[in-house]
Amino acid sequence: xxxxxxRSFLKAGAVVSVATATSALSTVATATEEGVAATSxxxxxVTKTLARYLVAARYEDLxxxxxxxxxxxxxxxxxxxxxxxxxxxxxRAVAALKPFSGPRQAGLLGRTERFDIMNAAFxxxxxxxxxxxxxxxxxxxxxxxxxxxxxxxxxxEYRPISGKDFLNALVLGVETExxxxxxxxxxxxxxxxxxxxTAGVFGAAAAAGKILGLSEQQMVWALxxxxxxxxxLRESFGSMNKSFNPGRAASNGLFAxxxxxxxxxxxxxxxxxxxxxxxxxSTKQDYREITEGLGQxxxxxxxxxxxxxxxxxxxxxxxxxxxxxxxNHLTADQIESINLKVHPLVxxxxxxxxxxxxxxxKFSVYHSVAVAIIEGAAGERQYSDRAVRDSNxxxxxxxxxxxxxxxxKPEQVDMTITLKDGRxxxxxxxxxxxxxxVPMSDKQLExxxxxxxxxxxxxxxARKLLETCWGVERLGSAAAIAKAGVKKF
Numbered sequence: 001x002x003x004x005x006x007r008s009f010l011k012a013g014a015v016v017s018v019a020t021a022t023s024a025l026s027t028v029a030t031a032t033e034e035g036v037a038a039t040s041x042x043x044x045x046v047t048k049t050l051a052r053y054l055v056a057a058r059y060e061d062l063x064x065x066x067x068x069x070x071x072x073x074x075x076x077x078x079x080x081x082x083x084x085x086x087x088x089x090x091x092r093a094v095a096a097l098k099p100f101s102g103p104r105q106a107g108l109l110g111r112t113e114r115f116d117i118m119n120a121a122f123x124x125x126x127x128x129x130x131x132x133x134x135x136x137x138x139x140x141x142x143x144x145x146x147x148x149x150x151x152x153x154x155x156x157e158y159r160p161i162s163g164k165d166f167l168n169a170l171v172l173g174v175e176t177e178x179x180x181x182x183x184x185x186x187x188x189x190x191x192x193x194x195x196x197x198t199a200g201v202f203g204a205a206a207a208a209g210k211i212l213g214l215s216e217q218q219m220v221w222a223l224x225x226x227x228x229x230x231x232x233l234r235e236s237f238g239s240m241n242k243s244f245n246p247g248r249a250a251s252n253g254l255f256a257x258x259x260x261x262x263x264x265x266x267x268x269x270x271x272x273x274x275x276x277x278x279x280x281x282s283t284k285q286d287y288r289e290i291t292e293g294l295g296q297x298x299x300x301x302x303x304x305x306x307x308x309x310x311x312x313x314x315x316x317x318x319x320x321x322x323x324x325x326x327x328n329h330l331t332a333d334q335i336e337s338i339n340l341k342v343h344p345l346v347x348x349x350x351x352x353x354x355x356x357x358x359x360x361x362k363f364s365v366y367h368s369v370a371v372a373i374i375e376g377a378a379g380e381r382q383y384s385d386r387a388v389r390d391s392n393x394x395x396x397x398x399x400x401x402x403x404x405x406x407x408x409k410p411e412q413v414d415m416t417i418t419l420k421d422g423r424x425x426x427x428x429x430x431x432x433x434x435x436x437x438v439p440m441s442d443k444q445l446e447x448x449x450x451x452x453x454x455x456x457x458x459x460x461x462a463r464k465l466l467e468t469c470w471g472v473e474r475l476g477s478a479a480a481i482a483k484a485g486v487k488k489f
Contacts, residue, residue, distance in 0.1 A: 046272035046287045050176065051219035053294040054206050059168035066298045067473065070171040074481075075445055075469040076135050076305045077145035078109065081128035082465070082485060083380060083452025085110025089240040090127045093247075097123070106154040107486035110456045117154040118251045121204075125150035125247030129196075130240075131380045132362045133309040133452070137174075137302060138411075138436065140181035140195055141312060144303060146246030147200030148173035151254040152207045156478040161211050163475030171300045173207025178299035180271065182289035184282035189234075193281060197232025197245030202271075204253020205260075212261045224266025225256035227277035237311075238352065238360040305445060307434045308378035310362040313346045316413035316429040317365055321372040324417055324427050332374050332396045334419050340365065341405035341414035351402075361388040369415075370397040379451065411435060457487055 062070070084090060085108065094113060102116035108123055115123065125146050128134055134143045152169050155161075161169075181188075181199040189195050205226035209219050229252040232245030260266075270276045271290070278285040308318050317340055324330060340346075342365070352364040361367040361383045370393050371382045387393060408414060411432065417425040431437035440448070446466060453462035465484040472481070 043272040043285070043287050044269070046290055047220055047223050047269050048216075049291045050179075050206075050271070050294070051223060052216050054172055054176065054210060055214065055216045055219050057168065057172055057210075057295060059164045061295060062168060062171060063298070063301075066171060066301050067167060069301050069303055070167050070174070071470065071472055072305065072442070072445060073135055073145050073174065073300070073303050074149060074167070074170060074472055075449060075466070077128055077149045078465065078469050078481065078485060079445075079449035079452045080131055080133045081124050081150075082110040082456050082462075083133070084127040084130040084243075085456060087127070087130045089130050089243060090123060092240070093123050093126055106157040107482045109482070109485040110453075110487055112487045112489065117158050118254060120154040120157075121151045121254050122247040122251040124153065125250040126243045129243040129246045130359075131309045131383070131452075132242075132311060133306050133380060133448075134246075135303050135305050136312050137178045137181070137299065138304055138312070139299075139302065140178060140185040140199070141189065142178055142181045142199055143196045143246060144174040144177055144200070144203060144300075145170075146196065147177065147204040147249035147253060148207045150247065150250035151204040152211055153478075153482055154250075155208055155211055155254060157482050159211060161478050163472040163478050163480075165211065166475070166478035167472050169207040169210040171298070172210055173203035174300040174303065175203075175298060176206040177201075177203030178302075179290045180278075182299070183286050184278055184284055187284035188282035191282075192234050193230070194232030194234050194236065194242070194245045197249045198230040198281065200246055200249035201226045201229050201231065201253045201256070204250045205256040206253075208254045208257035209260060212257055214257065214260060218260045218263065220268055221264065221266045222257045222260035224268070224270035225259055225264065226253050227270035228266070229253075229256065230277065230281060237349070238355075238363045240359070242359075302436060304434055304436055305440045305448075307440060307444070307448070308368075309380045309383050310368055310378060311350050313343070313410055314350050314365050314368045315432040315434060316411060317342070317346070317369050317415065318372045318378045319432040320413050320415040320427040320429045321369045322376060322378075324415065324425050325373050325376055328425055330373060330417070330425075332370075332392055334421075335373070335396065335399060336418045336420045338369055338373075338396075338400045339416045339418070340369070340400070340402040341408050342402050343408045343410040343412070344404050344406075345410050346413075347402060347404060353397075355388045358384045358386075358388055364388075364397075365402055366397045366400045367393065369400050370394075457485075461488070 101119050104114035106117045106120035128146045135145050177199045180202050205222045209222040231248045236242045350363045350365045355361040355364045372378050413429045415427045468484045
């Protein structure tokens with residue numbers, strides 16, 4: 001109690017003695033300390049438990065469905081990394097970093113340049129996220145592959161590793177970042193952190209550490225060093241900075257694992273400690289999500305893949321728009337208005353009404369619905385600068401109205417299109433294509449892959465790369481993926 005407060009208290013003629021008041025404060029303080037101690041005790045060993053699992057986990061332990069989903073994750077990531085490899089964002093990153101790159105250790109998918117593994121991991125991570133077309137763990141909105149595969153693909157060119165061990169590391173990395181994300185989502189995300197970067201760094205460290213053969217103690221340190229490098233804020237959405245986040249998470253996680261491999265130490269409980277990662281960046285900490293069921297339930301089996309190159313919360317609206325367009329042979333000049341009932345998160349994340357560049361269009365439900373009606377698609381071409389500035393798209397975009405409805409869940413939309421002749425067309429989407437309930441098939445993933453590679457690498461090379469990804473478990477060296485994916489001339 002301050003001197004000023006004590007004097008005010010005495011002058012007010014309080015009947016409780018200072019000694020009693022002090023005793024009461026002491027009791028409260030003790031209770032608080034006991035509560036903190038109890039919480040700390042309950043959380044003890046989270047980092048160590050996770051590290052122990054990561055070091056012991058074998059490829060042979062992975063269920064068949066998890067191995068299959070890991071392979072689909074790899075295939076999708078390689079496709080989007082190749083597809084995004086010549087975006088101006090990647091060009092600028094290459095130009096900026098090339099003078100400072102070290103040895104030519106690893107390739108850039110879809111390009112001819114080679115960089116040191118740290119910078120290669122970063123640039124491939126940027127490339128894989130720039131279209132916002134990558135995989136999504138829907139429980140946390142983490143894009144798992146960007147940080148993890150970008151790190152270990154670069155590492156695989158430096159340190160030989162079989163395809164089976166590569167796939168095991170990939171799954172373990174995805175499992176790590178998604179479990180840690182579960183522990184703090186949604187509170188961590190709600191305050192502004194880009195969880196793909198902040199949780200993704202753990203996935204990259206875990207996967208790289210597995211490939212490097214870290215001991216349990218070294219893996220603890222790797223996770224601790226990763227915890228010291230959270231990267232990414234949601235304010236970056238709609239700019240080049242957004243794809244920086246998974247790229248940096250990849251290189252930061254790789255950096256952490258390499259340091260730990262030489263016994264560079266960290267705290268033993270950097271995830272769960274009172275002043276550790278989870279308590280520092282979130283008001284929610286559910287450590288059971290990290291440690292319970294390790295090796296029994298797999299978050300990596302819950303990964304999903306985007307049919308549309310934009311924020312996941314827009315997908316139901318795009319799905320509805322394309323279905324109504326195709327069912328009714330709609331053209332923009334027939335439409336009086338388009339009304340959407342959406343979850344609040346749709347407006348919060350994608351409420352840009354007048355996007356000026358393609359990257360902003362990815363965060364505009366208005367642009368997305370309009371371009372989907374006009375062009376019948378929402379791929380990377382529909383989020384170019386050309387598309388967001390198209391006069392026909394702008395005219396229809398201005399007739400799109402989105403209204404928050406508390407009854408609508410994030411994965412749903414209720415769309416009504418009013419035509420100029422007075423007819424009303426309605427479509428309710430419970431689960432959009434690409435969700436766990438309506439997943440993209442292998443054939444759809446292949447079509448997406450080949451479309452993204454078109455114009456970047458020759459068709460024959462794209463087909464060979466596709467087959468290499470599907471056959472990852474049979475590869476003697478995982479570096480074959482990088483070799484198959486770089487541009488030859």
